Amino acid sequence: MNNKAAVGSAIALIDGNNFYASCEAVVDPAVRGRPLVVLSNNDGCIVSRSAEARALGIAMGTPYFQARAELERHGVVVRSSNYALYADMSERLMASLEPWVEALEVYSIDEAFGQLRRPKGEALLDWAQQLRQDVLRQLGLPVAVGIGPSKVLAKLANRLAKRSPAGAPPGGGGGVFDLGAVDDPDSWLAALPVADVWGIGRQLGEWCRRRGVADAKALRDMPTGELRRKCGVVGVRLQQELRGIACLPLELAPAPKRETCVSRSFSKPVKELEQLREAIASYVSRAAEKLRHQRQRAGMLTVFVRSSPFNGTSLYRHAITVELPLPSNDTAVLLAAALPLAKQLLRPHKPLQKAGVLMQALEPETQLQHHLFAPLPAEEQQRREALMAAVDGLNRRYGQGTLRWAACGLKPAWAMRRERLSGAATTCIHAIPTAHAEGQEPARFKRSAAAARRDRGG
């Protein structure tokens, strides 16, 4: 962008509108313009809705079994979540944003903070509109852009960008909003409910409500001491940010993970030891894969289980943590540590609804192993590592679960429900859609550069 007339810095929050639903529409033109919802894992809850589905009043987070009849009545398209697709679209989105900003923090699968220089006047609004057009043209994804002097204000501006209809205020409209370009930012802050503020969740929202703090402006102007007593330094920082004093820096290099978790609900209650062992084995092997991808080893692991919190009976939950003799990311080593716990976690008459594994005490792979105590000779160790790399490579290339440990079971009875899955249009060669011969469809379905890199690396 043109920095000649910069008068300060600004932060933009750019995110995908109804991201999962929009991804589904990108790979299946037949659903564009139709009401569509995406379900969480296990086809549990509604986690994303197209604009048309929102307009029907379908609520976020509703359990699918409760909404099902309603959805059918309105002819809503229903999709199981397809994380391979969303992750790939996310990589493309982030890559397309890079050239537009001075620095980019990828904050979540569908949003990123961008560092900008602020030119005089309303030039940022034009910039934001062009960015939107560019992403739409390249990827077919609609995004919203909020701009402000701090992250918290950029998030709020993004709210306003989504809210304001086209032809709206001087601050933006049509998917963009700049709190730095409006005459009266206070009135805009006063128009945002306090629960919309980033960092105000259910509990704090309720506390604010009781306290008579109803909107973002009131939160900004309330006594700092009181906020500090209630929410500590987090509250103070939040208030500073609302005042336009940036104290949350852009995190450009993601910090190494402190723990890594894999957990799933079962499609039906698990009562048998063998089934629990299979589930734990599956989660451990996925977690080990993640560790290797992150180039980390775990020094400790926890396996946890839970009964259903919904069936009225008392909740049973239990977790066991074990320390590993030596930090590892070798699936076989982690399995040997985790599998014996299954028996201790299972209780008669306590059907389990969910289990998971938590990898803890993570350390970088580069750290030297203490060979003196290594359980395997160096040569054997290298063979194990090569084996893991080969398994990971095949699973990346041909899809997760192509190569599995026998302990995970074949076609397990407890496996996740995904009855309405869309194709893997951007990540699997077999699922690439055939192009229509109408007009100039953009080249949306090329494999992303990152996916290609992954393959070569594997």
Next chain:
DNA sequence: TCTGGGGTCCTAGGACCC
């Protein structure tokens, strides 16, 4: 029948140390 998954940060309190 059927209610997601994966994280982070902060604080309070206990254990332990000198």
Next chain:
DNA sequence: TCTGGGGTCCTAGGACCC
């Protein structure tokens, strides 16, 4: 009457995020 004080580390739990 009156039972140190200050620091660090760890953990559990709470709150938040998408």
